[in-house]
Amino acid sequence: MALIKVQGVVLKSMDLNDNDKIITLYTDKLGKVKAVAHGAKKQSSKLMASTQPFCFGEFLLYKGKSLYTLKESSINESFQELLLDFDKIIYGSYFIELIDGISEDENKNVSLLALLLKTLYILKDTDTNLDLLKLTFNFKAISLSGYMPNVKTCVRCKKDLDCGYFSIIQGGMICSKCFTPERDIYGINKETLTFLRILKNIKLEDLRDINYNKKTLLYVETIMDNYLNYYIGAEFKSQMLIKKLKKK
Incomplete structure (x- = not known):
């Protein structure tokens, strides 16, 4: 029985039966995997704490016919502070759901794991605007997964732009000459395009230093939510x- 030691974050934890769980991990060596955690539902189990969503730790696995089995685990960071803040737990849940949604099983992407961890630490330790953090996380996650929209040039004629239209179906910006009416297309002025480009390139730790217009942020967030839903095929x-929080 070959054992493999990985570092990873628990994306999901589901009951298998009265005693056992199936967890979804995003790991450094294997990418996204599912593992059975025998006895993890028991109060006395050493696996109970480390199989909760958000938990970052080390996991000792072996592969069965269809699933991995978790043999041992240790916690590096539980992120349990998020549970004390309703807004943060919702946004944190979004981050792990997005990683789960855009990742194929056993397709390793160490940069995606690093992005998730950095985002969760910022969420836990700072008062960064949650919508700005979510939007920037979206840009970086889809970029690392191969879905990055083109916000530099027209996707049709390759002309440099300072305004135009954003097409979800075409996967980026379209100039006024190439524009044709279609569904899921949004007008983009110079300020909005500048903001899109900032989000694409900014470091997460620098988010609190940028100036932004709240209306522009909400507009771009709507575009990116619809972009993700189109390419992933589901809304988390x-x-x-x-969305319900914003209506309050």
Whole structure:
């Protein structure tokens, strides 16, 4: 029985039966995997704490016919402070749901794991605007997963732009000459395009230093939510909860 030691974050934890769980991990060596955690539902189990969503730790796994089995684990960071803040737990849930949604099983992407961890630490330790953090996380996650929209040039004629239209179907900006009416297309002025380009390139730790217009942020957030839904093919539960939060 070959054992493999990985570092990873628990994306999801589901009951298998009265005693056992199936967890979804995003790991450094294997990418996204599912593992059975025998006895993890028991109060006395050493696996109970480390199999909660958000938990970052080390996991000792072995592969069965269809699933991995978790043999041992240790916690590096539980992120349990998020549970004390309703808004943060909703946004944190969004981050792990997005990683789950855009990742294929056993497709390793160490940069995506690093992005998730950095985002969760910023969420836990700072008062960064949650919508700005979510929007920047979206840009970086889809870029690392191969879905990055073109916000530099027209996707049709390759002309440099300072305004135009954003097409979800075409995957980026379209100039006024190439524009044709279609569904899911948004007008983009110079200020909005500048903001899109900032989000694409900014470091997460620098978010609190940027100036932004709240209306522009909400407009771009709507575009990116629809962009993600189009390419992933689903809307996350946490995404719907965030929309409800905004209506309060």
